[in-house]
Amino acid sequence: MIKKPKKYSVFSLVRNALSYHENWQPAWRNPEIKKNYDAIIVGGGGHGLTTAYYLAKNHGIKNIAVVEKGWIGGGNTGRNTTIIRSNYLWDQSAALYEHALKLWEGMSQELNYNVMFSQRGVMNVAHNLHDVRELKRRWNANRLNDIDCEWLNTEQVKKFCPVINTSPNIRYPVLGATLQRRAGTARHDAVAWGYARGADAMGVDIIQNCEVTGINVNNGNVTGIETTKGTINSKKIGVVSAGHTSVIAKMAGIKLPLESRPLQALVSEPVKPIIDTVVMSNTIHAYVSQSDKGELVIGAGTDGYNSYTQRGGFNIVEDTIMAIVELFPIFSRMKMLRHWGGIVDICPDASPIISKTHINGLYFNCGWGTGGFKATPGSGWVFAHTIANDQPHALNAPFSINRFSSGELVDEHGAAAVAH
C-alpha cells in the first residue's frame, strides 16, 4: 500500500516544530524490487524522475521502477550550475526548452515542494562584432518564437548588473548583451527530491544503489534488465543515464553519436548579495550567479578529451577564473570553497536525442551535454509521451536518433556549446 505523503504547509511546519522536527516522514519509500514492471527507467537523475512522474501522471502508467546506481540526483542533476533559460536559436529547440520553462514556472506549486525557482534573468554578454551579430540574430529568432528576449547596450548592461566591468580597455570589452528576464536558477537537489516524492506518491518504485549491468533483448524486443540486485522484467525501458549512456547502449549493441567529457563547476565562500542575475559569456567562457546561501556559482568548460573520471583538468578552472576576474575585478580576492566535475554526454549538434531505437520497447533520452538541467521537466514530459505511445511527442520528433542519418541536425552550438 502506498501511503500518501503528508502535504507540506505552514501548519505542518508548525506542527513538526512542536515535536522538534523529529517526526517528519521520509519523502519517498525504499521499496522491495518487484519482478515485473510496466516500464523501467534507467537513471535516477532529474530527467529519469520526471519521466516516471509524467508517465504516472499524464499516461496512467504507475507500475514503474526508476533504477539508479548511486543515489537519486547524484549525477549531473546535483552537479550543475542550475541555469534555466529558453533562448535557443532554432524553432525545434526553442519549442522544447520553452515548454520546459513554462513547467518550471508552476513546478513548486505542482509538486508541493519548493524548488526555489528564481527568475532573476540571464544575460548573455557580447565581446566582439561576431558576438554582437550572433546574439542579435538569436534575439530576433527568440522574438519570432514568442520567447522573451531583450538587447541591452553597454550602459544598460552596467545598469542591470553594476559589478560588471564595462571599461572599454579590457581585453574583451562588453559591447552589449541579450537578456531573458524569465530565465534564472533553481535548487537542483530539490528538483530531484520533489519529483521523486511526487512519483513515489503515485506508486513509482525508486530503487537506489542498484546498477544496471545488462539489457535483455529477445527477437528485437526488449524484455528486461540485469542489475546488481538481479533481473527485472519490463517490455518498456527508457534509458536516461547522461554521461553513461554509451555504456548502457553498448549492452544492447547500440552505438550512439555521443562523447562523454568532464565538465566542472566551483563555488566561492558565501558573501552578502552582490550579483542578482546570471551572467554568461561564450567568448571568454565564464558564467556566474550567486546562490541563496551567498556563494558565487561559477561554471567552467569541458575538457578536450573523453573521460569518465568525474574530475576535470585544473587548467580549465584556471582559464575560467581568469575570465571571471577580468569581467568582475571585485571578485578577485574571493576564496573558492569547493570544486567538482560531472560527466556530460555531448552530441555533435549540441542538441539532445529523445528517441525510439530499432529495438522495440527500448528508448533513449540523452545527449543533453552541458545544458540539460533547464530542460528537466520538459524532457520528462516528452519522453514519457514517447514511451507510453511508442511514438514521439510533436516537440521531440525532431530530436530522433535518425537525424544523424538524414542529416537534419539541430545545430545549437551558438546557444548551447559553451553556455549551459
Next chain:
Amino acid sequence: MLLINCPYCGEREQEEFSCGGEAHIERPKNPPELSDDQWADYLFLRQNIKGLQFERWNHSFGCRQWFNVARNTATDEILAVYHMGEKPPKLESNDPITPCGEPKIGSGNFSTSKK
C-alpha cells in the same frame, strides 16, 4: 591535467595538445556506394568507451605532429603512445569491473595493467 609523452618532444603538459578523438576510424574506400546509415556511422557514431580507448592526439602547441595514445578513460591513465599508422598495442584491460563501476579508490586508481 594529463602528462603526455609526445613521441617527438617527450613529456609535456596536456594543455599543449589537442585530442582528435577515437583512432583507427578508416575513411570509407567507396564513398559513392555508402548508405546514409553508413555515413552516419563514419561521421557521427563513436564507441565512447569507458575503459581502454585508442585515440589520436596532436601536439598543436609544440611540434604539431599527430600520434596515437592508448588511455583508460575510467582512470585517465595513459598506457601507451604509438605512431600514426601503427596497429594498436596489445594491452590487457580489466577495468571497469561492472559496466559502470568506478575504480575502487577514487578515479585516479589505476586498474588496467600493461602487458
